Amino acid sequence: AQSVTQPDIHITVSEGASLELRCNYSYGATPYLFWYVQSPGQGLQLLLKYFSGDTLVQGIKGFEAEFKRSQSSFNLRKPSVHWSDAAEYFCAVGLPMYSGGGADGLTFGKGTHLIIQP
Amino acid sequence: EPEVTQTPSHQVTQMGQEVILRCVPISNHLYFYWYRQILGQKVEFLVSFYNNEISEKSEIFDDQFSVERPDGSNFTLKIRSTKLEDSAMYFCASTVGRAFYNEQFFGPGTRLTVL
Numbered sequence: 600a601q602s603v604t605q606p607d608i609h610i611t612v613s614e615g616a617s618l619e620l621r622c623n624y625s626y627g628a629t630p631y632l633f634w635y636v637q638s639p640g641q642g643l644q645l646l647l648k649y650f651s652g653d654t655l656v657q658g659i660k661g662f663e664a665e666f667k668r669s670q671s672s673f674n675l676r677k678p679s680v681h682w683s684d685a686a687e688y689f690c691a692v693g694l695p696m697y698s699g700g701g702a703d704g705l706t707f708g709k710g711t712h713l714i715i716q717p
Numbered sequence: 718e719p720e721v722t723q724t725p726s727h728q729v730t731q732m733g734q735e736v737i738l739r740c741v742p743i744s745n746h747l748y749f750y751w752y753r754q755i756l757g758q759k760v761e762f763l764v765s766f767y768n769n770e771i772s773e774k775s776e777i778f779d780d781q782f783s784v785e786r787p788d789g790s791n792f793t794l795k796i797r798s799t800k801l802e803d804s805a806m807y808f809c810a811s812t813v814g815r816a817f818y819n820e821q822f823f824g825p826g827t828r829l830t831v832l
Contacts, residue, residue, distance in 0.1 A: 603759075631817040642721060643760075643808065643823035650818060689760060693817035703750065703773040704762025705821065 601626040603690050605708035612680050613716045620675040620711050622690030630692040632673040633705065634664055637687045646688075649673060660684070685715045719743045721824035723809050729830045730799055738794045738827045740809030748772070749792045750810040750821060751784065760808065766792065767815070799831045 602625045612618050624630060631650050635643040647658025654666040664675045673690060691705040722741045730736050742749050751763040765772040766784050781803075783795045792811075796803055806828050810821040 633817075635823070640825060642825045643810075645820050645822075648817075648820075691760075703748070703765035703815065704775060705752075705760075705817070706762070707752075707760035709757075709759045 601630065601692060601694060601706050603692055603706055603708035605688075605690055605711050607711045608709070609712045609714065611714040611716055614682055615679050618675075618677045618680045618684070618713070620688050620690075620713070622673045622675065622708060624671050624673065624690075624692050626671075626692070626694070628694070629666075629668065630694050632664075632666060633691040633693070634658065634662070634673075634675045635689040635691060635707075636660075637689065637710075639686075643689065646675070680713075680715055682715045682717070685713055687712050719822075721809055721811055721822050723807075723824040723827050725827060726825065727828045727830070729832065732801055732831055733798050736796050736799055736829060738796075738807050738809075738829070740792045740794075740811075740824055741790050742792055742809065742811030743822055744790070746811035746813050746822070748812045748815055748819075749784075749786070750812075751794045752808040752810065752823075753777070753805040754808070754826075755802075755805040763794070772815070796829075799829075801831050804829055804831045 604623045633648045634646040637643050646662050649656050649666045687710045689710045690708040724739045749766045754760045764774040764778045781797045806826045808826045809824040812819040812821045
């Protein structure tokens with residue numbers, strides 16, 4: 600079965616420092632890849648997604664992610680974090696229908712809680 | 718900006734009781750979803766719904782669960798007889814069309830506590 604691993608439960612970063620959140624997936628084919636963010640009391644908001652093509656994708660709020668097929672990874676990065684980036688970050692995958700996956704349900708990682716130090 | 722809303726934000730119930738979690742998807746969306754997140758665990762897909770019927774469901778979505786779109790705006794998840802292990806955050810989502818290139822918009826969640 601497909602799975603998503605976010606190895607870091609908590610990450611603390613100083614404001615203005617760079618950020619990288621790790622995500623690895625386990626599946627034979629390349630799934631659709633997503634990063635979501637959840638601020639306290641809010642729903643999950645899509646930051647960016649990868650389907651095909653350029654392996655470096657740009658998202659909202661200055662985030663980017665790089666797909667590396669050889670490492671089955673889709674790490675999220677930001678060059679300079681702001682205090683407002685403190686939130687829970689979720690990596691998720693979806694299987695294309697032609698790969699035998701259901702077209703509907705996303706598979707999520709456990710999330711990484713990002714703490715910003717002043 | 719349109720958003721998915723969920724009520725209540727927190728529901729406390731006794732084991733064995735029925736609960737209904739409510740969601741109002743974005744108005745022009747056609748596909749609706751429920752996910753849940755048990756504390757400390759992953760967000761898990763439960764069910765998707767389209768054209769007044771279940772499109773897909775996970776193995777978690779057993780006979781204790783049901784979904785309904787009782788009117789043109791609400792989308793509900795019913796748990797018939799709650800168990801302690803049903804305690805979780807339940808997220809509703811909606812999208813304009815099927816397939817993952819249509820973004821799933823999520824609500825803020827309902828925290829269900831079963832005592």
